[in-house]
Amino acid sequence: MKMRAERLHAERLTVLTPDPLPLREHVFDDSATLASALAKAVAADLRGAIARRGRARLAVSGGSTPRAFLTELSKQTLDWAHVLVVPVDDRWVEPDHPRSNERLLRETLLQGAAAQAQLLPLRRPTPTPESALLPVLTRVTNEALPLDAVVLGMGEDGHIASLFPDLGAHCKGHRDIGLQPSGRAPVLAIRSAAAPEPRMTLTLSAIFTAPALYLHIEGAKKREVLDTAARDPRSTLPIRSVLAGAPVVPQLFWSP
Ligand SMILES: O=C(O)[C@H](O)[C@@H](O)[C@H](O)[C@H](O)COP(=O)(O)O
Numbered sequence: 001m002k003m004r005a006e007r008l009h010a011e012r013l014t015v016l017t018p019d020p021l022p023l024r025e026h027v028f029d030d031s032a033t034l035a036s037a038l039a040k041a042v043a044a045d046l047r048g049a050i051a052r053r054g055r056a057r058l059a060v061s062g063g064s065t066p067r068a069f070l071t072e073l074s075k076q077t078l079d080w081a082h083v084l085v086v087p088v089d090d091r092w093v094e095p096d097h098p099r100s101n102e103r104l105l106r107e108t109l110l111q112g113a114a115a116q117a118q119l120l121p122l123r124r125p126t127p128t129p130e131s132a133l134l135p136v137l138t139r140v141t142n143e144a145l146p147l148d149a150v151v152l153g154m155g156e157d158g159h160i161a162s163l164f165p166d167l168g169a170h171c172k173g174h175r176d177i178g179l180q181p182s183g184r185a186p187v188l189a190i191r192s193a194a195a196p197e198p199r200m201t202l203t204l205s206a207i208f209t210a211p212a213l214y215l216h217i218e219g220a221k222k223r224e225v226l227d228t229a230a231r232d233p234r235s236t237l238p239i240r241s242v243l244a245g246a247p248v249v250p251q252l253f254w255s256p
Pocket residue numbers: 061062063064065066088089090091101152153154155159160161162
């Protein structure tokens with residue numbers, strides 16, 4: 001009887017340690033090498049979309065990590081006049097504010113030949129994101145979806161875009177709208193204790209329309225947060241919803 005109990009116990013342990021959710025890893029020695037490789041990969045996606053459909057739609061994250069990548073992407077040779085760029089999210093600040101993702105894109109990606117690309121801002125000149133939700137949602141739906149490529153960053157708290165771990169605390173339905181893999185609104189107006197300002201963000205229903213999904217993270221701490229979320233089926237972090245719900249295997253671009 002003892003042997004049987006041990007075998008059962010061993011089987012139970014096997015069941016409790018599921019495989020981590022899939023990621024296609026690209027590891028680089030430093031940020032600059034990563035930025036160049038990611039820019040080349042995304043440029044190839046855009047060229048392919050233009051070749052197939054005559055235009056390409058790209059969503060990119062803001063924050064500090066992507067600056068070098070966005071500058072490298074700007075140098076890629078492609079038919080930029082047929083590219084539409086939309087921020088994955090934006091802070092509800094003036095477009096010339098230092099924390100504006102729209103400003104980041106204009107300073108880095110929309111330079112040189114890439115300045116011919118069309119930018120679809122998520123931020124509008126209204127006092128709150130909630131008051132601009134319908135026009136932004138309409139434009140994103142009609143002009144930006146389906147996306148051809150998305151580059152997500154991640155915070156050390158496991159947020160992606162402006163989908164923070166406390167999603168739903170301010171408005172009950174937001175967690176469902178933001179993190180369901182499909183069938184929900186593509187855009188959400190967000191307030192979070194983790195963000196200094198209100199946000200407008202794409203939801204996973206919009207992000208997951210892209211056949212090319214990149215996760216650009218740098219540093220050991222973020223890598224640890226990612227790996228833990230990938231392994232733990234009980235994780236409620238937004239990055240877990242990305243890994244669990246993505247219709248394509250996300251491509252991780254990581255450097256220490
Ligand atoms: O507007 C934003 O802040 C981004 O879209 C956000 O999702 C970002 O990717 C993470 O916060 C990581 O930001 P860092 O690159 O600055 O760490």
